[in-house]
């Protein structure tokens with residue numbers, strides 16, 4: 001039933017607690033977006049799933065197989081279960097190889113000898129002509145290179161694709177076409193996808209579910225309509241308030257909640273709720289007690305916040321636009337969480 005199950009995933013780099021207890025499931029054929037600001041640990045989750053990293057703790061299960069600590073050799077049979085597309089196609093494609101060799105490599109690693117036909121088909125699927133197989137990746141544009149990495153990722157028909165900011169290094173003019181391509185391929189081929197992104201409009205367009213990450217942990221997850229319609233966590237609300245909307249009139253009327261300060265260091269995360277140092281509505285409990293994730297609504301909508309009640313009601317920080325964070329919290333919020 002699930003293409004991916006993460007249970008309490010932990011990934012530390014020495015003292016850096018990049019990922020600190022992430023539990024997430026992706027149903028076969030569904031798209032889950034992983035959002036959160038830069039440095040929250042999204043790429044580290046992605047790299048752990050494809051086992052470019054060996055997790056410090058927890059479990060990674062692909063199509064029912066626990067791959068958390070498998071050796072390179074024992075991972076080989078699971079290559080068909082998952083592929084990854086990186087942000088920067090220039091950095092992820094070996095310039096010494098032809099496009100054909102790059103796209104066909106996953107099949108060769110699975111001991112398939114003649115890859116010409118599948119490579120041509122994979123290129124066609126991503127909108128490139130078969131002749132591109134003879135070219136070198138550096139002769140291609142950024143958008144074409146990203147199509148090559150998508151062709152390579154999908155040639156083995158993986159059950160799960162991890163797409164790590166697949167369009168954010170591209171020229172704005174080609175971002176939409178690559179995003180459309182991914183959406184079409186996902187619909188036609190039916191793979192599940194973990195879509196890591198900053199771009200909330202892309203999330204609304206592509207994702208079935210959304211998981212919101214803050215400083216190594218998930219603060220909220222659930223169906224897309226719930227996350228966009230009734231976001232419960234103050235961090236999710238702040239993220240949504242700052243995202244651009246397509247309508248320029250609505251855009252001008254919007255007043256974002258600006259989170260002051262930078263993301264705290266994952267070396268020494270704040271005690272209690274990790275978001276409390278920047279939260280406009282934090283109360284004393286938030287500074288000391290770690291909030292557990294609880295289901296608050298349909299579709300498994302979960303949130304980890306003391307201030308949200310079991311039926312999902314709670315403060316909406318979008319009613320308090322402006323700049324928040326750092327010392328301002330100490331003086332602007334009181335014990336009931338109401339700003340003075």
Ligand SMILES: Nc1ncnc2c1ncn2[C@@H]1O[C@H](COP(=O)(O)OP(=O)(O)OP(=O)(O)O)[C@@H](O)[C@H]1O
Pocket residue numbers: 013016017018036037038039040041042043044045266
């Ligand atoms: N190999 C590493 N060694 C030490 N620290 C690392 C390593 N990789 C990532 N980190 C740290 O882990 C934290 C999470 O990084 P990660 O790249 O996963 O975040 P992210 O949410 O994907 O950010 P971005 O959107 O900028 O890619 C950051 O503080 C980062 O500096």
